[in-house]
Amino acid sequence: MPNPTAAMLVIGDEILSGRTRDKNFHHLAQELTLRGIDLREVRFISDESTAIADAVWKLSGRYAHVFTSGGIGPTHDDITAEAVAAALDLPITERADALEILERHYTARGQSLNDARRRMARIPEGATLIDNPISAAPGFSIRNIHVMAGVPSIFEAMLAGLLPGLTGGRPLLSQTLRVDRGEGDIAGVLTDLAAEFSDLSVGSYPFEKDGGHGVNVVVRGPDGARVDEAIVRLSTLLAP
């Protein structure tokens, strides 16, 4: 059985403007690879309701899972929950259990649960909450869409709670062979290797470092013995 597929949607103008650098994509990519879930596509879009709804709709129809990051806080530019509800044509209401979580958190800190904070209890109907052990306000899963916060520490904590409940596949194993030759010199060998091991993925990643250059050849697949075999074959093919 092929591994489940996934896409990620990162929401927020601050990344597209170059002001901040996203950290959640790389973290999610590594976690999913470990669990045998294939991340196939990632989109970064701005805080615009129709853009979010459109992307959620398209990605959720195309992949087994969609993970979103950003736009679920208390301010005017936090519109992800509303946009997801719109995408799925679901009502969105203030949920009693989410409100209780917020109430407990802010009361314990002597802070008021004002209207802005109450908005974080608005969740599309039928969703399951995702625990937020850091700042309380929950994420949620609705159908195959998992809505999480953008602040990296909170995103990571939410993901850690969410992932054990998802069905994974065979983790993708990889081995890398560093070759200190030009990519064009070994391209023919790589084409032959990819054809011979058509069940594996053979990637070629040129690098430049300290004035020298070379290629990292990465062989990936779910079967470790097969990956080993391909790397040994590659070494043989490249031997002088």
Next chain:
Amino acid sequence: MPNPTAAMLVIGDEILSGRTRDKNFHHLAQELTLRGIDLREVRFISDESTAIADAVWKLSGRYAHVFTSGGIGPTHDDITAEAVAAALDLPITERADALEILERHYTARGQSLNDARRRMARIPEGATLIDNPISAAPGFSIRNIHVMAGVPSIFEAMLAGLLPGLTGGRPLLSQTLRVDRGEGDIAGVLTDLAAEFSDLSVGSYPFEKDGGHGVNVVVRGPDGARVDEAIVRLSTLLAP
């Protein structure tokens, strides 16, 4: 007149698998912001011909510019040029001027211009070459699509040559006010500010650092005086 819009397409399995971290997105975002070109969407997709062609087609119809990164080297997984040609239904052939550039480069280094390297001279019909001062093999612009290398130093060099030829807009200016209060505490004030300065964008970015937490409020717009005015107003609204 509104600023020109742009999208970016980053091609490559190695980033989606979490093996490497992309650097080109952040660099492009900063360069475009400086030039008044609004980066609205970024997509990361795998080395699959139909996925690339589909994304190129959709993004090029939706934005003034599309910048691509990755997949134009000499190996079997370098399929971006062919996929762009397919997306636009254009023939792709070996170009004499591109071949000459490659020939000169490899001859000077005593390396052979083999079949794999010759593939890098295959360019969709009607394109303009983008100079590659680092490793010679050119990128290209066809219609509103700018096809560049994935290796960061080469991407940056190609972009530096390309950008002066594109019409920009008014650079987006921004000012940040750091507020050491909870995001929920200032959400009402931010909503009012965004309504009062509806010509500007008001973003709210919570942070946690050294156990404390707060919010960076970022006000953005093309008119510096107006951005100043909004920041002064915000300070007044937040004064105890």
